[in-house]
Amino acid sequence: MKYSQSLSHRKMLQSSTGALLLLLPWFGGLVLGEISNDFSKCLDFFYKATPPQGFKKAGYQPICQRYKHKYRFASLYHLQGRTPLYSAYNITFEKGKKRPPPNWKYEPQLAFPKDSPDMQPFSSKTPKRVKKSQAVREDYKNSNYTKGHLNPSMHNKIKADREATFTLTNIVPQRAGSNGGPWKGLETEVLERFKAYCKGSMYVITGALPYTTERRINNRVSVPEYMWSAYCCSSYSSSLPKSMKNFFPTHAAVGRNDPDSGEEIVPVDPDANARIRGYDVRRMSLQTLEGILRRRLRTPTLSLFTGQCQ
Template identity: 25%
Template sequence: MGQGAIFATAAAALVAQAATGFEQCPQFFAKSQPPAVQQRPLQRALCYEAFAILHSGETKTPVFVAQRLNRESIDDAGEKRSNKFFADARLPQSERAALDDYKHSGYSRGHMAPAADMPSPAAMAQSFSLANMVPQAMKHNSGAWAKIEQATRKYAHRAKGDVFVITGPVFTPESESIGHNHVKVPTYLYKLVYDVETNRAWAHWQANLDETRASQPISYDELVKRTGVKFLPGVVPKS
């Protein structure tokens, strides 16, 4: 099957899937429990083959994106990039970003669930949904953030069991927006890593700036403190 046919099939499957909540994809969450986030208007749960998204129609970005990685999934990764970005038709047009929003914005379309993590052609195609994107500083996306994504894959590959990863944006009053649809630009990005076997969790916290460099992770408790989100309900990770 060619890349175009794979993309069309994946997109059609997304349209057909009536995902009203994460009950359709609990496998992406530790103990099958999604993060306990503050309920806001226009939040919608979206299930994909290899990740799950809580999407905000206010910011036109994810609230968070959840994945489950392990040695097997990483061994299956490495699919050819589709590079065909698309607006997820499951989201009302008024709640989603469009391709034109990113044009000439000065920001890249930054994957929250990385394309390089995807274990199948369909999952790869789905990862290019704009619901999985945030406006990201270009040099940060290809630099420090790419290193963090690569390090997370390497860790998951050597882990003894499942590793749950939750990635998302953090907005502040200073956050600007881009495009006709006013897609919000994150001030910070985070990536939480939780190893089920060791019961340890840590997070990468990065300013969404070109000059940002890779830095030491912060603790799970510190991430909860900074965001106000209990990302691992039902789990008490070791400090």
């Protein structure tokens, strides 16, 4: 009798285990992938493990940007506009590291939810479902826009981290005058502050501010009117020079991506070199940036860093 019960119980366990193994592939994307309803798998890229609050959720997809089996940074992706609203990352740096070749990648799980959780390089032929779900290289051809990084390669130390920034889910259409001019100057400036004064982690959130009436390249990819960025370094040098007092623990900036835009957010320097005129960057406090984002994005409770990075 006992043997019969034991055999029956063993068969039930085997049956249950088999059923569970059959179900695992259906849950694989949720357990292993970076595409989910939140950033719970990559909270290390946010100050105090807290993503920005107040951004609208409808139409946006959190992505824990994964490459070579490791999370590299995080992006909030606008599905309809096929561009990130922002990317969040920690600055790391090593002198002498070179920019890797632009081997452009895409996010497989935006097209195929059960596909690889790692970003993948584009092949010679782009699958239709990939093109439908996100930007592709062809979108930028003859567009008069460069591929503008939100998480820039130069802010990353490890080679794989730098390579991971070359995914189109981290890219927005950016004018060359901005990308190679004042905005690049801002990226260099922030990196220098990190190296000289930040004693712990520097959390950066860089994003795009769309036009009030949306514009697109190739009738597909949303073009930002402005770029914006903010950082949080809560542990910094106790002997800051007077010129740096207003830059810690937080600071922010907004850059023009359209020389013909109005000057209510960022004024134009009329004496700037013609190549970069109209692509000015305005430095500002975190509170000022959050006020601009709240008004333009109509998000009255928006906050980039919990507790204002205090």
